[in-house]
Amino acid sequence: MTNQNPGLFIAFEGGDGAGKSTQAAALAGALESRGVKVLRTREPGGTPIGEKLRSLVLDHGHGHIDARTEALIFAASRAAHADQVILPALERGDVVLTDRYIDSSVAYQGAGRELGTGAVHDLNEWATSGLQPDLTVLLDVDPAVGRLRRTAGDAAEDRMESEADEFHAKIRSAFLDLAAGRPDHYLVLPAHLPVDELASLILARVDELLLSRQIPWQVSRNGVAP
Numbered sequence: 001m002t003n004q005n006p007g008l009f010i011a012f013e014g015g016d017g018a019g020k021s022t023q024a025a026a027l028a029g030a031l032e033s034r035g036v037k038v039l040r041t042r043e044p045g046g047t048p049i050g051e052k053l054r055s056l057v058l059d060h061g062h063g064h065i066d067a068r069t070e071a072l073i074f075a076a077s078r079a080a081h082a083d084q085v086i087l088p089a090l091e092r093g094d095v096v097l098t099d100r101y102i103d104s105s106v107a108y109q110g111a112g113r114e115l116g117t118g119a120v121h122d123l124n125e126w127a128t129s130g131l132q133p134d135l136t137v138l139l140d141v142d143p144a145v146g147r148l149r150r151t152a153g154d155a156a157e158d159r160m161e162s163e164a165d166e167f168h169a170k171i172r173s174a175f176l177d178l179a180a181g182r183p184d185h186y187l188v189l190p191a192h193l194p195v196d197e198l199a200s201l202i203l204a205r206v207d208e209l210l211l212s213r214q215i216p217w218q219v220s221r222n223g224v225a226p
């Protein structure tokens with residue numbers, strides 16, 4: 001089910017270090033400066049229970065986590081996030097920007113952990129009552145570039161990030177397959193472009209979406225208070 005609410009729902013997807021957080025922050029800033037109400041959030045997490053699940057599944061030190069348990073923890077976090085955070089914001093008419101959503105589970109657990117992309121998709125569709133983004137921005141990153149970026153400085157890698165490059169290569173191609181299956185729904189961009197260039201391309205696509213909808217924040221584009 002696509003989003004039937006007055007708000008606009010945009011997901012940022014891509015490998016670790018692709019630039020999702022950077023671009024979500026840039027888009028939020030650009031929209032907020034026009035008076036658009038933006039909710040920026042992330043997965044796993046975004047709710048109190050989700051943040052606990054996030055540390056269970058991403059931190060090292062919880063012993064072995066089998067693939068199905070891992071998939072269910074991500075899906076549980078997402079269920080809470082969709083119901084308690086994303087849907088209420090869309091009902092209010094906000095623009096919701098999430099750093100990761102269902103596609104990440106399809107790529108990481110479905111393809112990376114080999115649970116099957118269809119099964120993981122179905123699990124997450126159930127978990128979210130079928131709430132889908134209006135647009136998914138996929139930042140396509142070479143796994144080696146992603147690793148270099150996220151290990152710059154002395155940042156430690158989490159459980160998923162520290163998987164081998166072959167695992168991240170599977171994830172990359174799973175994301176690209178998802179986008180190829182629904183080209184209208186995705187904006188796929190090479191993550192190696194400069195930050196500002198990516199931000200302009202994303203804003204241009206989001207502007208098209210905003211204009212295609214009869215919603216009050218268009219007024220603020222002309223400098224009139226909404």
Ligand SMILES: Nc1ncnc2c1ncn2[C@@H]1O[C@H](COP(=O)(O)OP(=O)(O)O)[C@@H](O)[C@H]1O
Nearest residue numbers: 016017018019020021022149191192193194195
């Ligand atoms: N287009 C880009 N070119 C070069 N470096 C980038 C770009 N986008 C982000 N970075 C840098 O790469 C690192 C990871 O970016 P981040 O936005 O945290 O990625 P993600 O959220 O996808 O893991 C950060 O240090 C960030 O400053």
Ligand SMILES: [Mg+2]
Nearest residue numbers: 020021022099
């Ligand atoms: Mg990030």
